[in-house]
Amino acid sequence: MSKSVNGWIRVSASNPCPVCGKPDWCLVQEDGSAAICPRTEEGSIQDMDEAGYLHRLHKQEHRPPSRSVVLRKAPSLNRELADLSDAFVAEVVEPQLAEFAQSIGLSVENLRRLQVGWSNRHSAWSFPMRDADGHVVGIRLRSNDGRKLSVAGGHAGLHIPTDIAAPSTLLISEGPTDTAAALDLGFAAIGRPSCVGAVDITVDLMRKMKPSLVVIVADNDEAGQKGAASLASSLALQMKQLKIITPARGIKDLRAWKIGRATPTEVKAVIDAAALFSISISGSKHE
Numbered sequence: 517m518s519k520s521v522n523g524w525i526r527v528s529a530s531n532p533c534p535v536c537g538k539p540d541w542c543l544v545q546e547d548g549s550a551a552i553c554p555r556t557e558e559g560s561i562q563d564m565d566e567a568g569y570l571h572r573l574h575k576q577e578h579r580p581p582s583r584s585v586v587l588r589k590a591p592s593l594n595r596e597l598a599d600l601s602d603a604f605v606a607e608v609v610e611p612q613l614a615e616f617a618q619s620i621g622l623s624v625e626n627l628r629r630l631q632v633g634w635s636n637r638h639s640a641w642s643f644p645m646r647d648a649d650g651h652v653v654g655i656r657l658r659s660n661d662g663r664k665l666s667v668a669g670g671h672a673g674l675h676i677p678t679d680i681a682a683p684s685t686l687l688i689s690e691g692p693t694d695t696a697a698a699l700d701l702g703f704a705a706i707g708r709p710s711c712v713g714a715v716d717i718t719v720d721l722m723r724k725m726k727p728s729l730v731v732i733v734a735d736n737d738e739a740g741q742k743g744a745a746s747l748a749s750s751l752a753l754q755m756k757q758l759k760i761i762t763p764a765r766g767i768k769d770l771r772a773w774k775i776g777r778a779t780p781t782e783v784k785a786v787i788d789a790a791a792l793f794s795i796s797i798s799g800s801k802h803e
Contacts (some may be wrong), residue, residue: 528540534548541554544573553568555715556571556672557672563666593670594652597667601633604634605631607633607634621775623700626677626699627696629699630675639660640660642658643657645673645674645714646674648717654709656691656692677695677705677706682727683725683727686704687705687731687732688708690769697775701783702780710743711734711735711742715747718751728756729759730758732748733762733769735762736766736767737768740762744760752795758792759793761790763778
């Protein structure tokens, strides 16, 4: 049995997460009353930042979720979220968007490519999150003071530009504004919802896109580094070439790097100099 730390038990193959059904990363309370799942936002009661999403459980619910129920509900829910995202896009006023873009050091053009919208109800900017098939599965909200929320009922997905095709080199960043920064610098890019979110969706999308080189751009903090390494481990066996890069010391993330006047040439030089990511496979067994 996995060791309990402060009343929380790490999930395993024999005791998978009751929220997502996976055997790793997630935590469950000893009494089965709650779980922290970094993969699934839908149905959670609190965002625990890098740790994941807190879900309240009944003891009898400590089992993998019924996927058939999720599949029956998904099409209508995705359509509702897509319609809501489109409605937010229609609410955008150009001068307001131009002011927002200038305030965060990004271009209107590339915010538009990420389907930026405005929610009067939430007084926040909106960015749809999608699955590997392009369906809207959630909507991230960002207020003008930088607070980040999500529309209730959805779950974490990827920020994907409208015109992305099959680039030879693809950057994976954190969040919509870092993704827009990558686009401003001339790179093909998608964005994760956080440093630990949407791993399975990212893996599925990479299988479909098959880029020759994937570059994970990690935030310059411990959580960002760990999250990038975890994603790289999940992608390593299927990618031809995989690298992780980080902005220079003192620069928080890709958007700050871009605001600090990073050039495409500079970023490409960092990518070229980065070592290829690889994992070693040993004969030892792990849960």
